[in-house]
Structure formats: structure tokens, C-alpha cells
Amino acid sequence: MSKFICRLLAWLCLSFWAQVQAANTVSSSTEASLARSTAPSVVFLNPGYSTEPFWVSYTEFMQAAASGLGLRLRVEYAERDPLAMIRMAREAVTATDRPDYLVLVNEQYVAPRILQLAQGSGVKLFLVNNTLTSDQSRLLTENGAPPSELLGSLVPNDERSGYLMLKELLRQHGPLAPGQTLDLLAFSGKKLTPSAQLREKGLLRALAEHPQVRLRQLVYGEWNRERAYEQASQLVKRYPQTALVWSANDEMALGAMQAFEEAGRQPGKDVLFSAMNSSRPALQARIDGRLSVLFTGHFSLGGWAMVMLHDHALGVDLARHGGYDQQLDLMQSLDQARARAWLKMNPAKDYRLDFKRFSLVSHPDGERYAFSLDGLGRR
Structure with a gap:
């Protein structure tokens, strides 16, 4: 009888341990799934062709930033068709799983129409590379403030x-x-x-x-x-x-x-x-x-926008860190040596910058963003 009891107790202990392990696995899986589902989501309406070198490199840098910052990014190419861009925007802001942020380029002046579509959706819009024209901004501004859906913009000094x-x-x-x-x-x-x-x-x-x-x-x-x-x-x-x-x-x-x-x-x-x-x-x-x-250098604007949206999702007031419209002087003139180094770059590896070091989440108010491409092409 004593041997039977000992074996029974041993079996019960093993069974209990296995159930605990299974519960922990399920819990970890659930937590990971929850983390993925609650990560800020972004849709980028890429205005270019899906085979266009500039816009492909733009997407690659943007995806590297989103991955490094824990953002969920989906990129849709408009194939140089402004009507397609408007259609994609409508689908994004009316979807049941609509994104937290919609990033777009004011290519061929489509931004006001997309802003109109986004009204009341809860989706925040962020403009890159081409922002609103002065006339568009004046027409869209109410009581001295931009539309509530428009979070901001980031453009190069063209x-x-x-x-x-x-x-x-x-x-x-x-x-x-x-x-x-x-x-x-x-x-x-x-x-x-x-x-x-x-x-x-x-x-x-x-x-x-x-x-x-x-x-x-x-x-x-x-x-x-x-x-x-x-x-x-x-x-x-x-x-x-x-x-x-x-x-x-x-x-x-x-x-x-x-x-x-x-x-x-x-x-x-x-x-x-x-x-x-x-x-x-x-x-x-x-x-x-x-x-x-x-x-x-301006291919990197989408990536830096990811840093700003990451910070906004964590409570950073972008207006206190450079203002509503931000302009970057990132353009570099490549001599032959730098061009040779850039030609050797592998986006899958060399675009993996530490994007979190550019974040202002841990910095006091008043700091400006200090984005830089100095680390690229120098490995």
C-alpha cells in the first residue's frame, strides 16, 4: 500500500507540474499576443511605384525603424495614382481594425481630401516629405489651429x-x-x-x-x-x-x-x-x-516619422519638441568614396540603427529631435 501511495503522489506531482508549465506557456503566449495587438499600428500610403528605387528604399528604412521601435507598420503602394491613394485612405479609416496612425505624402495635393475622410475616425494623420501647401493650410485651419486629425508633418529642406x-x-x-x-x-x-x-x-x-x-x-x-x-x-x-x-x-x-x-x-x-x-x-x-x-538623405523621413509616432503613442507632446511642422536638413552630398560605401550597404543589415536612441520619451520637455544618418555607410 505504501508503494502505491508513493507512486500516486509522484504521479500527482508530475501532473500538477505539467499543468503549471502549460499554464505558464499559455500565459506567456497570451501576453506576447496582447503586446502585439496593443502595439501602435501605422499604415503608410506610399505614393510611388512598388518597383521605384527611391520609394522602395524609403519603405525599407521605415520598416527597419518600425521594427526597432515595436510599431506595427503596413505599407500600401499607390503606384503613382492619387485616386488610388484616396481610395486606400478611405479603406484604412473606415476599416473595423483601422490603424492608430495614417502616414501619407501630399503628392498631387491629396492631403485635404484624405483629412476630410479621416474626420471622426479617431485615426491620426502624419504628413511626410510633402506637407500642406500654404493655401491648403490656410483653408483647413480653424480658429488658428489645424484639424484635430492632423498630428504633424516632417519634411526635408527641398x-x-x-x-x-x-x-x-x-x-x-x-x-x-x-x-x-x-x-x-x-x-x-x-x-x-x-x-x-x-x-x-x-x-x-x-x-x-x-x-x-x-x-x-x-x-x-x-x-x-x-x-x-x-x-x-x-x-x-x-x-x-x-x-x-x-x-x-x-x-x-x-x-x-x-x-x-x-x-x-x-x-x-x-x-x-x-x-x-x-x-x-x-x-x-x-x-x-x-x-x-x-x-x-530624404529617403529616411519615414523612418524618423516612426520615431515621432512611437513617442506620441507614449505621451510625448510633439508640439514641445520642435513644433507642429518640422523640417530636417538631412541631405548629404556624396563624393565618390561615400557613394562607394553606400553602394555596399545592405538595407536588411545596415538600416538596423538603434532607433530608440533618437526617441525623446526619456528626455525632458524642450529637447528637439536630433536625427542623423552619420552612421550609415561607414561600417
Whole structure:
């Protein structure tokens, strides 16, 4: 009898221990599931094509930030269709599982319509890269305050970037003799895009400082390589003395470059090209010297927006940390050595910055965000 009792007690103990372990496993699983379900959710309406190098790299950096900060991010590509962007916004703000935050670009002026759709939804909107125009802001402002759905915005200094691109082109060209002139062609993006307009404004400011540079024609390549190629094929014949080509992005610069090469002109030698962004073909062109000026950095805006939304979800008052509309001077001019380092970058590894160190959750009020790309491309 005593042996039977001992075996029974042992079995009961083992059974109880197994139940405790199972309960702990279920509890841990439930806690993990709860943590995932309560993490702030974000939907980003990407205005570009899902194959467009700039917007793909933009998404990669944004996803790395969201992962590092514990945010749930879903990205939807509008494929350069503003009506699709509005449709996606409507679906997001009316869904039963609507996100906490909707991040969008005021591409082709869609933001007011999306703000209207979001009214009463409880979804906070955050603008990146292109914010409201002054006219839009004035029309949407009630009693001196923006709509309650609009949390804020984060944009690059596009005007300064457009200005510096031409200044750097001229620096690389070298000083002009008295009476010497230079012919310039310019390729802007979509006419109804604030970033394109601001880069043009910077270009015109630089031109005002250099009256010897003659802007022969500014065309709208709509950020597209093939369109810029077709335009440049005609312009190189019309203005055979062109010495400088300013482009608002890398795709247009590469398209224009191809047209000039086919016309017998040598990029980096008898005609100098500038561009923005950091696609692999653009980086290679900068390394080879075919592209003389390359600015980049604004692909990171979505990632920094993730830091700000992470902080807002934890109670940080963004208005006390730089204000409602924030502008970053993150653009970097890549020389050949930096372009070579950036070309070697692996987004899956090198975009894994410690994004939490940029957070202001643990900082007192009054501190500003200090975002930086200095760690990229230096490994």
C-alpha cells in the first residue's frame, strides 16, 4: 500500500507540474499576443511605384525603424495614382481594425481630401516629405489651429537642396572667365508636387546669384527616366552648348544622361550632371564620375516619422519638441568614396540603427529631435 501511495503522489506531482508549465506557456503566449495587438499600428500610403528605387528604399528604412521601435507598420503602394491613394485612405479609416496612425505624402495635393475622410475616425494623420501647401493650410485651419486629425508633418529642406545642387555643380565646373556663360538644362518632377516646386525655387535662387548661368529650359520629367530621356533627346539638339544638367531626382538624371551620351556628349567631362536620391545606378554613376553631384538623405523621413509616432503613442507632446511642422536638413552630398560605401550597404543589415536612441520619451520637455544618418555607410 505504501508503494502505491508513493507512486500516486509522484504521479500527482508530475501532473500538477505539467499543468503549471502549460499554464505558464499559455500565459506567456497570451501576453506576447496582447503586446502585439496593443502595439501602435501605422499604415503608410506610399505614393510611388512598388518597383521605384527611391520609394522602395524609403519603405525599407521605415520598416527597419518600425521594427526597432515595436510599431506595427503596413505599407500600401499607390503606384503613382492619387485616386488610388484616396481610395486606400478611405479603406484604412473606415476599416473595423483601422490603424492608430495614417502616414501619407501630399503628392498631387491629396492631403485635404484624405483629412476630410479621416474626420471622426479617431485615426491620426502624419504628413511626410510633402506637407500642406500654404493655401491648403490656410483653408483647413480653424480658429488658428489645424484639424484635430492632423498630428504633424516632417519634411526635408527641398528648397535648400535644389539650391545646393546647382552651387555644387558650379563649384565642380570651376570659375568662369569674365563674359563667359554656361547653358543649363533643368529637369523637375511633377508640376503639382510641393517637393518639386521647392527644389525649383532653390534652383532659381542659385541662378539669381550666378547671372552667367543661362537656364535654357526647365521641363517636367515627372520623376520618370524614360520621359526625361525623350525630353533630353530633343533638348540636346536644341541647345548643343549645354554644359550643366540639373535634375530633381536620379531617375531623370539617368534618362537625360543616356540621351546626351547617344548624342556624343560625355557626362562628367563636357557636360556635368546633378541628381538627388541614392539608387544603385545613381551611386555607380557617381563612382564612375558620370554623375558629378549626388544628394541623398530624404529617403529616411519615414523612418524618423516612426520615431515621432512611437513617442506620441507614449505621451510625448510633439508640439514641445520642435513644433507642429518640422523640417530636417538631412541631405548629404556624396563624393565618390561615400557613394562607394553606400553602394555596399545592405538595407536588411545596415538600416538596423538603434532607433530608440533618437526617441525623446526619456528626455525632458524642450529637447528637439536630433536625427542623423552619420552612421550609415561607414561600417
